[in-house]
Amino acid sequence: MTSLSRSDTSAPSPRRPFAKRLLDGLSPSRLAVPVFLLSWSFLVLAPLVVIVLFSFLQVKAYRVVYVPTLDTWVSLIDSGRWMTAVRTLRIGLTMTVIELLLAFPFALWLAKGCKSKTFKSVIITLLTIPFFLDASSRIIVWRSILGTNGAINTALMSLGITDSPIDWLLYSEFAVHFGLLGTHFPTMVFPIFMSIALIDDDYIQASQDLGAGPAQTLFNIILPMALPGIVAGIVFTLVPLMAAFVEPQLLGGGFVDLLGNSVNSALQQLKYPTAAALSTVVVALLGLCLVVLILVTRKRHDMASMFMAIRR
Amino acid sequence: MSDDKIANGLPMSRRGFMESVLSVTAMGMAASAMPGLSQQAWAAGTTVKGYGVTTAQPKDWSRMTKSIGVGIDYTPTNADIGVFMRDVMGNDLAATHDIFIFDGGTEDILGKEGYYAEVDEDHPELKLWARTADSWKRSAFLRAGDKQFGVPVIGNGDAFGYFPAAIDANPNGMDEVPWTTFFEGENVKGRVAIDRSWLQSMSETANYLKHHGRITVEDPADLPPAVARQVADYLVERKKAGQFRTIFTAFEEQVQLLSNKEVAMINCWEPATKEANNALGPNSVIYAFTVEGYYLWGHGAYVAQAAMERDNVDNIYKLLNYFLDGEYRAFQAKERGYAGPNMDLGVQYAIDNGWSKEDVDNLKWSEEKVRRKFQKPFFCKVVPDNADAMEEEWQRFLNA
Numbered sequence: 001m002t003s004l005s006r007s008d009t010s011a012p013s014p015r016r017p018f019a020k021r022l023l024d025g026l027s028p029s030r031l032a033v034p035v036f037l038l039s040w041s042f043l044v045l046a047p048l049v050v051i052v053l054f055s056f057l058q059v060k061a062y063r064v065v066y067v068p069t070l071d072t073w074v075s076l077i078d079s080g081r082w083m084t085a086v087r088t089l090r091i092g093l094t095m096t097v098i099e100l101l102l103a104f105p106f107a108l109w110l111a112k113g114c115k116s117k118t119f120k121s122v123i124i125t126l127l128t129i130p131f132f133l134d135a136s137s138r139i140i141v142w143r144s145i146l147g148t149n150g151a152i153n154t155a156l157m158s159l160g161i162t163d164s165p166i167d168w169l170l171y172s173e174f175a176v177h178f179g180l181l182g183t184h185f186p187t188m189v190f191p192i193f194m195s196i197a198l199i200d201d202d203y204i205q206a207s208q209d210l211g212a213g214p215a216q217t218l219f220n221i222i223l224p225m226a227l228p229g230i231v232a233g234i235v236f237t238l239v240p241l242m243a244a245f246v247e248p249q250l251l252g253g254g255f256v257d258l259l260g261n262s263v264n265s266a267l268q269q270l271k272y273p274t275a276a277a278l279s280t281v282v283v284a285l286l287g288l289c290l291v292v293l294i295l296v297t298r299k300r301h302d303m304a305s306m307f308m309a310i311r312r
Numbered sequence: 313m314s315d316d317k318i319a320n321g322l323p324m325s326r327r328g329f330m331e332s333v334l335s336v337t338a339m340g341m342a343a344s345a346m347p348g349l350s351q352q353a354w355a356a357g358t359t360v361k362g363y364g365v366t367t368a369q370p371k372d373w374s375r376m377t378k379s380i381g382v383g384i385d386y387t388p389t390n391a392d393i394g395v396f397m398r399d400v401m402g403n404d405l406a407a408t409h410d411i412f413i414f415d416g417g418t419e420d421i422l423g424k425e426g427y428y429a430e431v432d433e434d435h436p437e438l439k440l441w442a443r444t445a446d447s448w449k450r451s452a453f454l455r456a457g458d459k460q461f462g463v464p465v466i467g468n469g470d471a472f473g474y475f476p477a478a479i480d481a482n483p484n485g486m487d488e489v490p491w492t493t494f495f496e497g498e499n500v501k502g503r504v505a506i507d508r509s510w511l512q513s514m515s516e517t518a519n520y521l522k523h524h525g526r527i528t529v530e531d532p533a534d535l536p537p538a539v540a541r542q543v544a545d546y547l548v549e550r551k552k553a554g555q556f557r558t559i560f561t562a563f564e565e566q567v568q569l570l571s572n573k574e575v576a577m578i579n580c581w582e583p584a585t586k587e588a589n590n591a592l593g594p595n596s597v598i599y600a601f602t603v604e605g606y607y608l609w610g611h612g613a614y615v616a617q618a619a620m621e622r623d624n625v626d627n628i629y630k631l632l633n634y635f636l637d638g639e640y641r642a643f644q645a646k647e648r649g650y651a652g653p654n655m656d657l658g659v660q661y662a663i664d665n666g667w668s669k670e671d672v673d674n675l676k677w678s679e680e681k682v683r684r685k686f687q688k689p690f691f692c693k694v695v696p697d698n699a700d701a702m703e704e705e706w707q708r709f710l711n712a
Contacts (some may be wrong), residue, residue, distance in 0.1 A: 060700065062397050062421065079704040080711035147574050167502065170574075171558045254508055254559020257710050265710075268394040269703050 048283060055277035062270050072273040076281075081262050081274070085281045088259040091173070092241040093289075095180050096188075099237050100230070102181075103188035107229075108222065110189070111196035112204070127186040135246040139179050142251060146170040146178075171253025179247035184240065188233040195229025196222065231297055238289060242282055360624065360631050362386040363405055364413030366563070367583065367650070368465050368611045370643050380634050382627045390562075391415055392509075400427050406616035410628050416453030416610040417694025419461035428614040431460045437629035438463075440636040440654060448653035453692065454612045462612025463632045466650040469606030469685035470512065473566075473585040473597050478503070478576035485598035491520040492603075494577050495550055502554050505569050505578040506547075508561045510706035511694070516579060516607050518543045519691055523604040533607075533693035537701040544705035548712040559710065570597050583648040599649070605689035637661075645678040646671060655679035 057064055058071045076082050114120045130138065145151045148165035156162045168174055199222060207217040223230075245260030252258075257265075259282050266274040358381060366388040370376070377383045387409075389395050396418045399405045405412070406427055412418075422428050433441055441449070444464070454462035472494055476483040479493055479500060494504060495517070507513045511533075518532035521543060529539045550556065557575050560566060566580035570588035578584075585597040613635055615628055634640055641658030644650045652658075655678065662672045696702060 061697075062394075062695075062699070075704055079707040081707050083711045143568070144572065147572060149572050149574065167557075249561065253557070254561075254710065262707070265707070268392045269699070270394045270397055271700075271703070 051276045051283075052280050055273055055280050057273045059271050059273060064272060072277050075274065076277055081278065082281075084257050084259050084262045085278075085285065087256070088242055088244075088282075089285050089289075091176065091180070091256075091258065092238055092244075095177060095184060095241050096234055096238045098177070098181065099184055099188040100234065103185060103192055103233065104226075104230070107189050107192035108196055111193050111199075112201075127189060130183050130186055135183065136250065138182075139246055139250045142175070142179060143170060146175055146251070170251065171255060173252070173256050175251035175253075176248050176256045179251040180241065180244060183244075183247065184237045187236040187240065191232035191236060192226060192229040195226045195232075199225045227297065231293065234293060235290070239286060242286055358627055359383040359385050360411060360627050361409045362411045362413060362631075363399070363409045364389065364411075364613075365391050365415065365611055367391075367581070367648065368413040368613075370640065371647050372643075375639065375643070376631075376634055379639055380630050382630045382634075384631065396422065401425070406618040409616055410619040410622070410624060411631065412614045412616065413465055413611050414614065415694040416451060416462055416464075416467075416612040417692070419454065419456045419612070419614065420695045422614070423456040423459065423461040426617055428461045429617045429620045431463060431615070431632075432629070433460065435625075435629045437626055438633050440633055440657075444636055444653045448610075451610060453610055453694065462614050463635060464653045465611040465613050465635045466644050466648075466652040467608070467610030467682070468582055468650050469608050469682065469688075469690055470516075470579070470581065471600040471602045471606055471685075472577055472579040473570060473582075473588070473599050474500075474577045475573070475596065476598055481598070483595060483598070485595065486601070488603045489600045490603040491516070492524075494579065495520060495546075495555065497577075500555075500576040503557050503574075503576040504555055505558045505560050505566075505575040505580075506556050507579050508559045508710075510703055511696070512607055513547075513579065514540065514543055514702055514706055515691055515693075517547055519607075519689065520604050521546060523689070531691060531693065533691040534696035534698055535702050535705075536698055537705075540698065540701045540705040544709045547709045551709065551712055582650070586649050601684065602688065605691065606685050608686075608690035608692040609694075642667070642675060645675050649678065651678045651682040 055072055056068050056070065057066060058069050059065065110120060110123060114123070143150070146169040147153070148167060148170070150170070152169060153162075153165040156166065157164075203221055203225070204217055207221045212220065243260050244258055245264065248256045248258045248261055259278055263275045263278045263282075266272075266278065360382060362384050363386070369386055369388060373384050373386065389399070391414075396412075396414050400412065400422055412428075419428055423430075431441075432438070441463075448464040448467070449460075451464065451467075454460065454464060472489075472491075474481070474489065474493075476485070479489065479497060481487050481489055493500065497504075514535065515533040518527065518529055518535055518539065521527040522529055522532055526546075527539055527542050529535060535543060558569065560569060560578070560580075563581060563584060566578060566584035567587040569575045569578055570580070570584060571591045573592075582599045585599045588597045589595065613632055615632070619625070619628060635652075636654050636657075638654070638657030638659075638661030641652050641655055642661045644652060645655070645658055646662075655675070659672060659675045659679075662675055667675075
């Protein structure tokens, strides 16, 4: 046995095909990671660095002056453009919380409560509508519904509930929040739905068998196990919210300018450094939000586990 | 693995594929090296490639092709300054397009920078140039540095549209309505829409404030930083007072706001009131004659400098001449309410082609309307010297 083992170990291993040896060489630490980091730097980080550098230039008479200056950043404050950053962050966070509060119970019901597979399929299909309908076409419809002569005001006045049209239904922050609600609901629901759907029913059953009430099962079993989906939902909802453009434009009536609108306005006037400075603010705010999210959830969860569902 | 082996398995061998690629490439290079080939190919067709503002295009270009035998491939765009500068300078549109129809004033930069060609006033196809009134063709917004870069296409004095019932005005629309009603009228408070274009809205506000002695400025369309701040302060105050219902962006929005009666007054374009009246009935919305004056604008047709080196110049000048002729004038006035040079030719065209008396009278009215408007102060500068300051102050208004 011993001699056999010795002969086994001393015998030359059969030569593996070249392609297989090449693939073996692509271990994460040797090649894949550096290549990925290099590509990532080139495709994503390099443009970001250029954007940041560009924000330290300025435009005069529609031409970029290639002399470093802080004027563009100062003008963000003077012109009140900085307020769009604050407003965007406020609305982005508010909407993320609202979406989470609405999406979690919905996703829980869809994953564990809805027993009909057909019904579940129909709902999931309906949730994808915002992804394949043009945002402008989808949002502009609300104008004729929310306007002073729109369907809602007409109905309210016909029923004698109000004497005059309610103005704030359109061209207000309410209208913008309302418009954003439908657009970003699926991005919150889907990750939470996936993580809850993957929770083994036996865990829930065991919790009940051990005498836990519905609230205890929810907070001690479902919520911790759904946390990766919740974090993913927050990320996938908050990030696009920070760049929301169509809803504020069409439903805000120019009174609810967000960063996306301000960037667009700057680009229309060829103020590329201003657009770059605003974009830098967006990236910085997003980075800040994600850092806060990581710090808050680090005890129970790490960001990589967002993708555990795929592995499972 | 040999080439033959590949050839056995695939319809084309590696060597054959390379030979084909090289042959096609060589043919392409040879063709491109032949002097004048691209220019000849360009000239072979009669189509002129145009790029410019939406409002300059008639509803049907085929009429023009039937009349002068020249077609146009026109790409419409909006009227932002950035579009003119970005597309012509940054994207080198002159390499692919023959003419641009932009707001008059762009020649101050694009003419001086050599992107626009000077108008060849003696070109044989520009037959109507001599009879075109100087008040149109020599307008400051078609010239730069004593050079003629633009041919006048259409123009108007912009003010605002309103529902006469909302302000107890005469429904025949002949009254002069002050901008005071727009900015401070209690009966339209919260039902006024203002254009998001700072160039138009800030200029109109400045003219109103200047007329009433509340600011001192030489040109309401070009506000020095301190005056721009005063104008923005006033707009912020009116915004906070709840005067404005919305700040709109697009032409379609103007039509929608009027058609569904979301607003009572709006500093829109005149065609928006025409479209709204098509939906609501004649004279439901009036485009105002004002007390304080008008935002004057005119579209000019500019020939790309690069196009003058292509062999399509005759067709380009036929097109320029068409903009001065009666057919274009008549249809632009009828379909959009816009006036332009040689309005008498438009009236004659309508008579010669059996238009109704009402249509002919409307054409005459278009001319009279513009004449009446220009008795008031008017102002416009598409490329203001103080554009940066004005835009920054406008942002302060938007964010207030």
